[in-house]
Amino acid sequence: MIKLYNRLGLALLLVIPAAWGNTPAENLAEAVRFKTISFQDRAQIDYQQFDALNSFLTETYPRVFSQLQVESVSEYSWLIRWPGTDETLSPILFTAHTDVVPVEPGTEGDWSHPAFAGIVADGRVYGRGTLDDKQGVISLLEAAEQLLAEGYQPTREIVFAFGHDEEISGLQGAGVIAQRMKALGLEFDWMVDEGGLVLLDSPVLPGKSLAMINVAEKGYLTLTLTAQGAGGHSSSPPRVSTIGSLSNALAKIEANPFAPKLEEPVRTFLETLAPHVDQPNQFLFNNLWLTDWLVASQMAKETLTQPMVRTTTALTMFNAGVKENVIPQRAEAKVNFRLLPNDTPEDVIAAIEAIIDDPSITVSHDRWNQRPGIADMQGSGFEVISAAIQSVYPDAVIVPSLLQATTDTRHYVDLARNQYRFHGTQMKPEQTASIHGTDEYISIASLEKTVAVAAAMLRLGGAR
Numbered sequence: 467m468i469k470l471y472n473r474l475g476l477a478l479l480l481v482i483p484a485a486w487g488n489t490p491a492e493n494l495a496e497a498v499r500f501k502t503i504s505f506q507d508r509a510q511i512d513y514q515q516f517d518a519l520n521s522f523l524t525e526t527y528p529r530v531f532s533q534l535q536v537e538s539v540s541e542y543s544w545l546i547r548w549p550g551t552d553e554t555l556s557p558i559l560f561t562a563h564t565d566v567v568p569v570e571p572g573t574e575g576d577w578s579h580p581a582f583a584g585i586v587a588d589g590r591v592y593g594r595g596t597l598d599d600k601q602g603v604i605s606l607l608e609a610a611e612q613l614l615a616e617g618y619q620p621t622r623e624i625v626f627a628f629g630h631d632e633e634i635s636g637l638q639g640a641g642v643i644a645q646r647m648k649a650l651g652l653e654f655d656w657m658v659d660e661g662g663l664v665l666l667d668s669p670v671l672p673g674k675s676l677a678m679i680n681v682a683e684k685g686y687l688t689l690t691l692t693a694q695g696a697g698g699h700s701s702s703p704p705r706v707s708t709i710g711s712l713s714n715a716l717a718k719i720e721a722n723p724f725a726p727k728l729e730e731p732v733r734t735f736l737e738t739l740a741p742h743v744d745q746p747n748q749f750l751f752n753n754l755w756l757t758d759w760l761v762a763s764q765m766a767k768e769t770l771t772q773p774m775v776r777t778t779t780a781l782t783m784f785n786a787g788v789k790e791n792v793i794p795q796r797a798e799a800k801v802n803f804r805l806l807p808n809d810t811p812e813d814v815i816a817a818i819e820a821i822i823d824d825p826s827i828t829v830s831h832d833r834w835n836q837r838p839g840i841a842d843m844q845g846s847g848f849e850v851i852s853a854a855i856q857s858v859y860p861d862a863v864i865v866p867s868l869l870q871a872t873t874d875t876r877h878y879v880d881l882a883r884n885q886y887r888f889h890g891t892q893m894k895p896e897q898t899a900s901i902h903g904t905d906e907y908i909s910i911a912s913l914e915k916t917v918a919v920a921a922a923m924l925r926l927g928g929a930r
């Protein structure tokens with residue numbers, strides 16, 4: 467009997483928060499209050515915060531966590547399966563992550579509201595993770611909870627994967643979830659991760675909404691350049707020092723950026739945009755067979771559009787010397803590249819070695835990850851996401867696009883034939899700077915639309 471009471475008590479505890487009907491904004495604000503911060507040095511991570519967030523999610527979305535097949539992976543990540551009625555159809559996957567980046571020390575006071583207070587004010591939810599990516603987790607769970615309450619039953623299996631370390635490579639979260647999926651024999655028709663959004667009033671489409679479904683992402687490569695030479699006393703210096711030769715190599719690299727070029731999916735992005743823009747852009751975008759070189763070189767001149775048309779080069783680290791009167795025997799620098807979808811790391815290394823043209827400089831690199839390819843811009847996944855967007859943002863111009871950052875998506879390369887990146891969040895271009903920056907917030911209206919898009923994607927994706 468006591469056991470029964472306990473169970474009843476537990477059941478009530480689980481049901482009450484849903485019965486109270488907290489709004490998505492209140493739930494997101496609460497989720498922000500758990501400091502699930504990923505630090506590069508894993509020893510600094512407070513895993514109790516992840517446990518507490520997970521307990522909160524379990525209590526807040528009782529239908530999801532009791533009616534679906536829930537597995538915790540690597541202790542803090544989630545793999546959640548919602549079986550479909552037709553087992554012959556391959557499942558679809560929706561992913562997001564629960565960890566956030568730290569607030570840069572010294573910038574805490576620049577926030578309108580403390581970054582982890584979870585403040586709801588002025589029609590907005592403020593805090594670290596409100597855009598990246600707790601709104602992704604919350605909106606998918608809100609949508610699933612809502613559909614379960616309605617008695618919705620998918621025809622095609624729906625799977626959710628919520629990693630806990632996306633901001634520091636995702637190896638323990640998405641990486642281990644992917645291994646578990648392989649062991650389970652899961653193969654997805656398509657998947658949707660974070661990384662696409664609805665831009666309001668963007669420079670390419672002033673006054674309108676631009677829904678960007680990212681069908682590809684840029685590659686990531688860091689090269690380490692090392693110069694070695696004779697050291698010694700600074701009173702009798704060599705003709706060329708290690709610092710001098712390395713600086714010379716870096717100056718050549720910076721002076722020789724990769725040539726701009728117009729490739730997929732950016733070509734289709736511009737062609738899709740063409741009917742909605744003014745002249746002369748309309749003509750230029752409609753005739754890329756003739757104008758692509760001109761469009762690429764124009765886009766390369768703007769900071770905002772440059773990454774879409776070239777493999778970018780960023781000099782990020784330089785280390786040499788220990789004392790002002792000692793010639794260093796070794797100087798080392800790091801250069802970070804973001805690759806266009808068709809450029810390979812081998813291409814970049816060969817090009818950089820040719821530019822440096824100095825046998826005394828050694829070029830090395832870490833092992834690179836598998837890269838997602840370009841997803842089908844007409845396939846059923848793209849159609850489902852587009853229809854979901856249309857149902858919530860009837861006036862939005864929907865385009866396939868290229869994500870400039872990287873996400874957890876690469877961990878699922880072998881598992882999903884087509885990988886898309888999109889959350890139905892609407893924002894102005896300026897607001898994107900708050901992601902990993904200061905004053906991150908989501909408007910309540912935008913969060914509600916994100917939930918509506920998530921629900922439409924689940925409903926439409928699960929139906930066929």
Ligand SMILES: [Zn+2]
Nearest residue numbers: 598599632660
């Ligand atoms: Zn993220």
